[in-house]
Amino acid sequence: MTTPGTSTGTGTGLGVRGVTVLYRDEDGTVATAVDGVDLDVAPGEVLALLGPSGSGKSSLLRAVAGLEPVAAGHLTWDGRDLAGVPVHRRGFGLMFQDGQLFPHRDVARNVAFGLEMAGVPRRDRDARVTELLDLVGLAGFGDRPVTTLSGGERQRVALARSLAPRPRLMLLDEPLSALDRALRERLAGQVRKALTATGTTAVFVTHDHDEAFTVADRIAVMDHGRLLQVAPPADLWHRPATRRVAEFLGYEAFTTAPSRPSGTGTPSGPFAALGAPDGTVLAFGPGSLHRDQDGPVHGTVVTAGFRRGVVELVVDVTGLGQVTVVEPSGAYLGGAPAPTPGDQVRLRVDEGAVARVPNATDGPVGRG
Numbered sequence: 001m002t003t004p005g006t007s008t009g010t011g012t013g014l015g016v017r018g019v020t021v022l023y024r025d026e027d028g029t030v031a032t033a034v035d036g037v038d039l040d041v042a043p044g045e046v047l048a049l050l051g052p053s054g055s056g057k058s059s060l061l062r063a064v065a066g067l068e069p070v071a072a073g074h075l076t077w078d079g080r081d082l083a084g085v086p087v088h089r090r091g092f093g094l095m096f097q098d099g100q101l102f103p104h105r106d107v108a109r110n111v112a113f114g115l116e117m118a119g120v121p122r123r124d125r126d127a128r129v130t131e132l133l134d135l136v137g138l139a140g141f142g143d144r145p146v147t148t149l150s151g152g153e154r155q156r157v158a159l160a161r162s163l164a165p166r167p168r169l170m171l172l173d174e175p176l177s178a179l180d181r182a183l184r185e186r187l188a189g190q191v192r193k194a195l196t197a198t199g200t201t202a203v204f205v206t207h208d209h210d211e212a213f214t215v216a217d218r219i220a221v222m223d224h225g226r227l228l229q230v231a232p233p234a235d236l237w238h239r240p241a242t243r244r245v246a247e248f249l250g251y252e253a254f255t256t257a258p259s260r261p262s263g264t265g266t267p268s269g270p271f272a273a274l275g276a277p278d279g280t281v282l283a284f285g286p287g288s289l290h291r292d293q294d295g296p297v298h299g300t301v302v303t304a305g306f307r308r309g310v311v312e313l314v315v316d317v318t319g320l321g322q323v324t325v326v327e328p329s330g331a332y333l334g335g336a337p338a339p340t341p342g343d344q345v346r347l348r349v350d351e352g353a354v355a356r357v358p359n360a361t362d363g364p365v366g367r368g
């Protein structure tokens with residue numbers, strides 16, 4: 001058996017150096033899908049590639065898998081160049097939006113497929129299948145025909161099947177995007193559990209912010225073929241590297257941190273209490289401001305609406321712009337009226353929910 005082995009050894013994992021992926025149209029036009037990306041994924045790490053549609057996430061993943069040629073730069077595993085190593089010799093597992101199970105095999109034989117191909121003895125195979133089905137929450141499903149499974153169950157079988165041969169790297173391309181939101185949220189946690197429990201190094205492509213934050217040890221934000229920032233979830237959320245990243249994450253309004261007037265040492269204005277070095281941009285989003293009748297910040301309600309247990313007020317904040325204020329909807333039980341457009345409100349700032357953006361210009365980042 002070509003046993004890639006688990007990825008928690010002494011290696012260095014995946015190296016991506018200046019990788020560019022190009023597509024050539026029939027008329028000869030060349031489009032750059034991935035543009036000189038540098039990235040490292042450490043052994044045992046789960047990295048999410050997050051970005052809008054068309055940002056180049058799948059192209060980068062497919063290049064790592066060996067499914068797409070690398071036009072410039074190179075890829076390494078544990079320091080060894082992957083150029084010329086065919087897909088099936090990389091020891092990488094692949095999982096896509098549609099898990100593409102074998103319809104004529106039952107659940108257990110789907111999970112066992114890679115082990116059978118590798119000549120793993122029956123007893124070891126059965127033990128591994130039981131272990132994996134247990135891990136993905138499908139204990140006892142072994143003899144079910146896959147045609148009787150729900151979409152979420154199918155994707156969990158596909159995950160178990162990919163993990164069974166202990167790939168040294170798992171590449172997941174939007175594995176949950178065909179499922180409904182509630183199921184996606186639940187399964188994202190399960191995918192993380194399965195990857196970390198098996199010590200599997202993984203790259204998880206998604207355009208869904210919540211999924212990326214749930215699944216990943218670090219998130220790489222991609223746009224127009226370039227990496228904008230690579231950081232652990234909390235660092236990315238609270239310290240977006242640029243305004244573009246902050247906007248992509250959902251921050252809505254920006255202001256430069258108040259500077260200290262020379263001589264007095266005390267900045268003034270409604271955001272004066274927010275500690276940040278001069279020139280830092282403060283980014284406000286849902287949760288950054290709360291209603292408080294004695295609050296120092298003034299605003300006018302633009303819209304108010306219920307959404308999954310909360311009331312969202314879009315408020316035009318004086319000196320800042322429109323920011324969403326989120327309130328538990330329990331406050332409106334019994335028909336208590338929600339604010340209406342045009343109402344004046346006072347607000348206070350939740351300092352921990354205001355991101356600090358270094359006043360850096362947007363551009364690609366170095367390797368993560």
Ligand SMILES: Nc1ncnc2c1ncn2[C@@H]1O[C@H](COP(=O)(O)OP(=O)(O)OP(=O)(O)O)[C@@H](O)[C@H]1O
Nearest residue numbers: 023031033051052053054055056057058059060207
């Ligand atoms: N086979 C192809 N031929 C030509 N252009 C392609 C091909 N595949 C992707 N592209 C283009 O490359 C760019 C990046 O596409 P890619 O699928 O990598 O982005 P993505 O971030 O994964 O998007 P999505 O989330 O929509 O899947 C897009 O502009 C896309 O139109």
